[in-house]
Amino acid sequence: MDLYLNGKTAVVTGASQGFGRAITKELATEGVKVFATARNEDLLDSLKAEIRKAGGIEPVTFIQDFVAADAPEKIAAAALSSLGQVDILVNNAGRSRPLDVIGSEEEWAASMTLDFDRHRQLTQQLLPQFMERKQGSILNITSTYELKMINASAVAKAAIVVWSKQLSGQLGRYGIRVNSLQPGLIDTENIRRFFTAEQRKEHAEREIPLGDFGEAQDIANMAAFLVSPRAKYITGTVAVVDGGGRHYAF
Numbered sequence: 672m673d674l675y676l677n678g679k680t681a682v683v684t685g686a687s688q689g690f691g692r693a694i695t696k697e698l699a700t701e702g703v704k705v706f707a708t709a710r711n712e713d714l715l716d717s718l719k720a721e722i723r724k725a726g727g728i729e730p731v732t733f734i735q736d737f738v739a740a741d742a743p744e745k746i747a748a749a750a751l752s753s754l755g756q757v758d759i760l761v762n763n764a765g766r767s768r769p770l771d772v773i774g775s776e777e778e779w780a781a782s783m784t785l786d787f788d789r790h791r792q793l794t795q796q797l798l799p800q801f802m803e804r805k806q807g808s809i810l811n812i813t814s815t816y817e818l819k820m821i822n823a824s825a826v827a828k829a830a831i832v833v834w835s836k837q838l839s840g841q842l843g844r845y846g847i848r849v850n851s852l853q854p855g856l857i858d859t860e861n862i863r864r865f866f867t868a869e870q871r872k873e874h875a876e877r878e879i880p881l882g883d884f885g886e887a888q889d890i891a892n893m894a895a896f897l898v899s900p901r902a903k904y905i906t907g908t909v910a911v912v913d914g915g916g917r918h919y920a921f
């Protein structure tokens with residue numbers, strides 16, 4: 672199926688590994704010029720080489736700590752200057768942050784900054800050009816809502832879902848779509864540190880109908896569809912990619 676993505680431009684945060692890397696590669700091989708940002712220069716360089724080898728459009732890479740207060744402004748300015756215009760924004764950078772029931776203020780603030788505020792701020796930096804051009808697709812990568820432990824990142828991601836819905840209500844009239852993608856347990860560095868191979872197997876057999884953790888490519892497949900013109904009537908929704916792991920139908 673042609674996703675009609677060829678010739679479009681995109682900004683992807685957290686592009687060095689995991690979902691962001693897989694999404695960047697998928698979009699690039701669909702003919703999208705991606706502005707790929709993260710902190711790890713070596714990984715971003717290897718991503719460029721990997722995409723070149725796969726015959727995709729070589730991404731522009733930009734080294735930036737997303738936590739820095741001026742990161743949204745710098746990323747938006749550099750992306751607009753190198754791409755000319757931005758058609759697609761994938762808000763993905765982040766990290767899981769399990770905390771004790773009484774977590775420190777520093778940890779809570781750090782998570783809300785990285786996993787909520789910076790995404791909102793980067794989006795706000797790019798919104799004027801989306802609105803002026805009366806087009807755009809924004810995809811927010813979120814998290815599960817069914818944890819029975821404290822994870823500050825999942826709380827920040829829940830805030831993203833509510834904000835994302837509100838934004839979609841305001842931006843539809845400009846032809847701008849805003850969606851969220853909720854991953855279940857996907858095999859990336861972010862998750863590997865919490866499960867041994869044996870724990871993964873045991874957990875997946877007990878909790879995931881499809882029997883294993885997903886792969887970053889599973890997220891990239893859904894992401895590429897959601898940001899593409901094929902999804903032109905989809906906005907304000909949350910797409911779940913979790914092997915059936917959610918307990919509730921709604």
Ligand SMILES: NC(=O)c1ccc[n+]([C@@H]2O[C@H](COP(=O)([O-])OP(=O)(O)OC[C@H]3O[C@@H](n4cnc5c(N)ncnc54)[C@H](OP(=O)(O)O)[C@@H]3O)[C@@H](O)[C@H]2O)c1
Pocket residue numbers: 684685686687688689690691692708709710711712714735736737738763764765766767785786812813814815824854855856857858859860861862
């Ligand atoms: N994997 C899962 O099962 C799962 C489940 C639920 C939610 N999520 C969420 O999905 C998103 C992607 O997760 P993943 O599994 O792909 O994680 P990952 O493999 O650890 O990748 C995280 C990405 O975010 C970037 N990042 C983290 N902190 C950053 C910072 N301060 N500045 C700039 N970039 C930063 C990292 O780049 P650098 O280190 O190079 O900066 C990396 O590219 C995260 O928000 C995560 O919380 C994942």
